[in-house]
Amino acid sequence: MKTLVTGTAGFIGYHLTRRLAERGDQVVGLDNINDYYDVGVKHGRLRELGLAVPEAGAGDNERGNGGGYGGGAHELVTSSTYPNLRFVRIDLEDKEGLRELFAAERFDRVVSLAAQAGVRYSLTHPDTYISSNIQGFLNVLEAVREHPVEHLVYASSSSVYGIDKLMPFGESGAADHPASLYAVSKRSNELMAHSYSHLYGIPTTGLRFFTVYGPWGRPDMALFLFTKAMLERKPIDVFNYGEMQRDFTYVDDIVEGIVRVTDRVPRGDPAWDGRQSGVGPAPARVYNIGNGAPVRLMDFIEAIEAELGVKAEKNMLPIQPGDVPATWADCSALERDTGYRPSTDVRDGIRAFVKWYRGFYQV
Numbered sequence: 001m002k003t004l005v006t007g008t009a010g011f012i013g014y015h016l017t018r019r020l021a022e023r024g025d026q027v028v029g030l031d032n033i034n035d036y037y038d039v040g041v042k043h044g045r046l047r048e049l050g051l052a053v054p055e056a057g058a059g060d061n062e063r064g065n066g067g068g069y070g071g072g073a074h075e076l077v078t079s080s081t082y083p084n085l086r087f088v089r090i091d092l093e094d095k096e097g098l099r100e101l102f103a104a105e106r107f108d109r110v111v112s113l114a115a116q117a118g119v120r121y122s123l124t125h126p127d128t129y130i131s132s133n134i135q136g137f138l139n140v141l142e143a144v145r146e147h148p149v150e151h152l153v154y155a156s157s158s159s160v161y162g163i164d165k166l167m168p169f170g171e172s173g174a175a176d177h178p179a180s181l182y183a184v185s186k187r188s189n190e191l192m193a194h195s196y197s198h199l200y201g202i203p204t205t206g207l208r209f210f211t212v213y214g215p216w217g218r219p220d221m222a223l224f225l226f227t228k229a230m231l232e233r234k235p236i237d238v239f240n241y242g243e244m245q246r247d248f249t250y251v252d253d254i255v256e257g258i259v260r261v262t263d264r265v266p267r268g269d270p271a272w273d274g275r276q277s278g279v280g281p282a283p284a285r286v287y288n289i290g291n292g293a294p295v296r297l298m299d300f301i302e303a304i305e306a307e308l309g310v311k312a313e314k315n316m317l318p319i320q321p322g323d324v325p326a327t328w329a330d331c332s333a334l335e336r337d338t339g340y341r342p343s344t345d346v347r348d349g350i351r352a353f354v355k356w357y358r359g360f361y362q363v
Contacts (some may be wrong), residue, residue: 001093002025004109004221006030007030008045010117010218012113012212012258014216017059021082022314029051029085029087032089034119036117049079050081051077092140094139098143101143103221109151109152110153112137113154113155116182121182122182122185123180124324151204152204156186156232158208161175161177162183168328175187205259206286209289210288211307213250226301227308227353230304236301237315239324240317240325241318242316244326245295245326246326247329249290250342250349260338266284289342
């Protein structure tokens with residue numbers, strides 16, 4: 001089985017790529033290694049995968065190289081740890097480079113995790129979300145249409161539920177009250193994928209991730225920010241005066257869910273007549289992947305304090321534009337179809353992250 005994983009230098013992409021390589025799949029990882037956050041973390045992940053990827057050259061910009069597949073920085077690099085893993089640096093906005101990669105490699109499956117992340121960043125850089133998350137994902141869909149694969153799995157987000165208050169959030173909900181352009185881009189991906197499933201018979205599955213955390217996590221996310229600030233004896237910003245709730249989901253649970261879903265190719269229901277909810281005729285699915293147990297932000301902070309042995313100084317602030325007060329995943333559809341439900345306790349996940357953080361930064 002040959003699988004393309006986009007976003008391999010990213011948080012979830014790194015963990016998924018390692019899992020697939022360790023189980024023996026032929027894997028091609030792809031990333032543009034942009035500088036939305038510390039590229040040192042991204043290159044650290046790649047080194048853990050045995051991938052010696054050159055730093056960007058003087059002619060590169062922050063969103064990746066130009067040029068076509070197979071030239072310069074677009075050469076495939078083979079892992080020194082996993083001989084079945086190769087990596088290529090391409091931006092999803094490089095339509096021709098992506099098409100040439102698909103034509104040359106003939107993938108069986110694609111897991112598309114590459115995207116511009118971050119809710120608050122979308123308030124100040126909206127164009128980035130259209131070019132990366134909309135145009136970039138369209139280029140993936142077009143590449144899959146021209147070079148068919150068994151299954152396209154892609155990252156969506158719990159953000160699509162927006163300001164909806166009927167919880168736990170279920171996939172059958174409307175998800176039509178987004179609170180940020182990031183959420184809009186992810187909901188758009190779901191609709192785009194469904195249309196390609198309907199028009200071209202491409203099996204697609206979208207995964208709505210709920211607040212993923214764990215080792216090698218993103219530096220712009222709460223656990224990373226809080227840990228860094230506490231160890232440096234600096235105050236932390238606590239939004240909505242600590243009255244936030246999040247369905248924190250450990251990264252290994254996310255990866256297990258991705259693997260199980262990827263191995264299960266969706267099929268449409270030819271008997272569906274459009275007058276009831278449920279699976280339609282297109283081979284398309286959307287699943288929540290969350291822990292199914294929302295945690296109060298103050299309890300989350302207390303767990304970090306306990307693990308670090310540090311009491312945090314807190315700046316209590318109002319809720320930020322684009323944020324929502326609470327998330328809570330109904331994962332019954334995932335459990336019904338795959339037999340899997342995430343279950344890692346948040347204290348265990350925080351302990352694993354802190355151990356990684358102290359080792360990576362030597363603190």
